[in-house]
Amino acid sequence: MSTNQPLLQPIEVGDLTLKNRVWMAPMTRSRAANPENKVFELHEEYYRQRASAGLIITEGSQVSPRGVGYINTPGIYSAAQTEAWKGVTKAVHEANGHIFIQLWHVGRMSHPDFHNGALPLSASATNPNSKSYTPEGFKETVTAQEMTLEDIKSTIQDFKNAAKNAMEAGFDGVEIHSSNGYLFHQFFNGTSNFRTDEYGGSIENKARILFDVIDAIKEVMPENRIGLRLNPSLNGVFGMTMDEETIPTFDYIIKKLNDYDLAYLHLSEPFTDVSKIPFAEQHIAKRYRPMYHGKLVINSGFDQEKGNEIIEEGFADAVAFGKPFISNPDLPERFASHVELAKWDESTFYTPGEKGFTDYPSLQEAKVD
Ligand SMILES: Cc1cc2nc3c(=O)[nH]c(=O)nc-3n(C[C@H](O)[C@H](O)[C@H](O)COP(=O)(O)O)c2cc1C
Numbered sequence: 001m002s003t004n005q006p007l008l009q010p011i012e013v014g015d016l017t018l019k020n021r022v023w024m025a026p027m028t029r030s031r032a033a034n035p036e037n038k039v040f041e042l043h044e045e046y047y048r049q050r051a052s053a054g055l056i057i058t059e060g061s062q063v064s065p066r067g068v069g070y071i072n073t074p075g076i077y078s079a080a081q082t083e084a085w086k087g088v089t090k091a092v093h094e095a096n097g098h099i100f101i102q103l104w105h106v107g108r109m110s111h112p113d114f115h116n117g118a119l120p121l122s123a124s125a126t127n128p129n130s131k132s133y134t135p136e137g138f139k140e141t142v143t144a145q146e147m148t149l150e151d152i153k154s155t156i157q158d159f160k161n162a163a164k165n166a167m168e169a170g171f172d173g174v175e176i177h178s179s180n181g182y183l184f185h186q187f188f189n190g191t192s193n194f195r196t197d198e199y200g201g202s203i204e205n206k207a208r209i210l211f212d213v214i215d216a217i218k219e220v221m222p223e224n225r226i227g228l229r230l231n232p233s234l235n236g237v238f239g240m241t242m243d244e245e246t247i248p249t250f251d252y253i254i255k256k257l258n259d260y261d262l263a264y265l266h267l268s269e270p271f272t273d274v275s276k277i278p279f280a281e282q283h284i285a286k287r288y289r290p291m292y293h294g295k296l297v298i299n300s301g302f303d304q305e306k307g308n309e310i311i312e313e314g315f316a317d318a319v320a321f322g323k324p325f326i327s328n329p330d331l332p333e334r335f336a337s338h339v340e341l342a343k344w345d346e347s348t349f350y351t352p353g354e355k356g357f358t359d360y361p362s363l364q365e366a367k368v369d
Pocket of ligand 1: 027029060102177179180268299301321322324349
């Protein structure tokens with residue numbers, strides 16, 4: 001066992017002390033296959049198995065029926081959904097873990113099939129030219145409907161309501177999903193936001209909705225329990241295209257986040273090879289570490305060695321691991337023991353039931369077998 005690695009050191013996040021810096025990245029698993037999109041015992045088992053993470057960030061959970069974009073993803077807007085999440089938070093807390101819920105609105109990545117034929121909502125009437133995972137399989141996305149100021153107001157309320165529900169359900173905090181080409185990201189980028197009101201045009205205006213949401217959520221929970229996820233150099237996936245203003249917009253957002261006392265800022269390194277992308281920046285952590293004064297968690301493509309390195313170098317405070325946590329429920333223990341990691345099976349990422357979800361054994365269980 002070697003527990004003196006940077007990844008395995010405790011960390012203070014707001015008023016929480018987390019036992020290590022190996023965080024579980026948010027991952028949609030599409031197991032909430034019931035009419036109300038509620039989590040159930042299977043989710044309790046899945047998250048309990050992963051409670052050795054310093055912090056679990058749950059799968060994206062829609063804040064409203066209009067926010068949904070994929071089948072069988074859980075919600076956090078109704079009383080029944082809130083009640084169901086209590087089982088998950090209890091299971092994680094009993095296993096000595098901490099858990100934030102990721103609050104999600106997909107915007108134009110949704111499909112009319114989810115809304116009785118009504119169009120998905122977005123900053124402007126644009127089509128991501130992507131695919132939506134509907135009850136009838138993958139379908140081409142459509143041109144979204146531009147949100148009215150009333151739509152924006154009610155969406156802000158939806159996030160506030162979801163945060164309130166999250167507190168009631170016993171979560172330690174929330175993570176606002178403002179990355180990966182979903183609703184907020186659609187407002188940030190000039191290639192998907194053509195508005196001429198206070199939510200479009202200037203960099204300040206394109207970022208405004210996010211700060212309105214943080215301000216609304218702050219009214220129902222402590223600021224230092226709110227985390228936020230951004231993916232500044234996303235290009236060519238999830239329908240997003242960068243332009244000259246993309247990086248300056250993210251610079252603005254990230255500097256302004258210093259006005260708040262948030263739990264953390266969660267950044268993703270580019271998902272794609274950025275060498276061919278104009279305006280993209282390699283090493284997102286290195287760019288933004290000097291600009292952001294709070295806790296910074298970095299994600300995408302990290303392994304134990306690179307994770308230890310980036311913390312050691314001072315470019316991040318914690319590392320979120322996605323796929324490695326799917327197939328290695330006790331990832332921190334495996335890092336401590338330096339054992340080879342189990343491989344994940346992509347074919348069961350989004351399939352119903354326990355296969356590929358709760359049936360990856362822990363090291364202990366593997367030994368017994
Ligand atoms: C199955 C799967 C589902 C995902 N769902 C989400 C999600 O709901 N919210 C989110 O912000 N990112 C989601 N992601 C992205 C991951 O959080 C993470 O950024 C990505 O897997 C890269 O990290 P990794 O290299 O450690 O796996 C998902 C990734 C995978 C593989």
